[in-house]
Amino acid sequence: MSSSLFRFLVVLLTLGTSLSASASNTPAADAFETYLNPPAPAADSFEPLPAPSRATPGNEVRALAHGRVETVDAKGGSLTLEHFYYENHELLRLRTQYTGLEAVTLPTGALVTRGHPLGRVAAKSQLSVTLHTTKALSAAEARAFLQSRARLPLPAKEPVLLLVSHTNYAMRLYERGREVTRVEVGFGQAEGRKQVRGDNRTPMGMYHVVQKHRGSFTGAYAEYYGGHWIRLNYPNPWDADRGLTQGLITREVRDRIARAWAERKATEASTRLGSGIGFHGWVGPWTLEETGGRLSWGCVVMHTPDITALYEKIPEGAMVVLF
Incomplete structure (x- = not known):
């Protein structure tokens, strides 16, 4: 083995050992802080799905709960929000996907409150609001989900x-x-x-x-x-x-x-x-x-x-x- 190759392998071995040590020294997440401080303000309630009368072109579309913008496709007229909420001893996550929008100006990562304007119903599209837990919920499942969570606890308050x-x-x-x-x-x-x-x-x-x-x-x-x-x-x-x-x-x-x-x-x-x-x-x-x-x-x-x-x-x- 040449001396230059030997030195190269030593450098790789040293780097690998250093990275492993660094990873092992990374502090574990604090379970209490993780529970009490989600990545976005926790939802205190969920609003019902928009009524058909509110889904006509030009009407404003509003967030169903506190959360943050996960993805935006302004040209395609869609937006997805990420929500965190407490249920029994768990901090859970819900995504709400809105399609058929226009005039969407919110950037990815923006925090929103319940009732925050997200855009308007597009003139040539049909508004759709889909809820995702571990799966996409049907319209009936979504209505039942939201109705049963019209009021939610906020432990930090x-x-x-x-x-x-x-x-x-x-x-x-x-x-x-x-x-x-x-x-x-x-x-x-x-x-x-x-x-x-x-x-x-x-x-x-x-x-x-x-x-x-x-x-x-x-x-x-x-x-x-x-x-x-x-x-x-x-x-x-x-x-x-x-x-x-x-x-x-x-x-x-x-x-x-x-x-x-x-x-x-x-x-x-x-x-x-x-x-x-x-x-x-x-x-x-x-x-x-x-x-x-x-x-x-x-x-x-x-x-x-x-x-x-x-x-x-x-x-x-x-x-x-x-x-």
């Missing part, structure tokens, strides 16, 4: 918000989107998302604080509360939808759960879905190393000094998202 990450064994407390504190937490003894009563799993979902108690407790396991209890309104409507599909509850019970949850009240406690989920302390000190974070019968366990310090900062009605 909540006066008090608790985000709990199953993956990171961590909780962060926010006040109107500003982080106040972060603490370590543990979960149920069994891994996975809660399904039924007695499975010792912790739920994933969007809930609200509906009850608080500090002081002494009674019963065989009183000491395991660590002197504090903050109850959530599990099950929520998505838990109830699953329960209805699986034959665990009736339609009437599902609807009662949905109404109570929307009012930030306690939901049904006697169904096969289970109940009694919340935050509490523990009988003594614990560590992730010793316990694996698997402690409770389904609740979120905090270190007792942490829940003691945060108890007054978590009011009834506060939103809690376990993701």
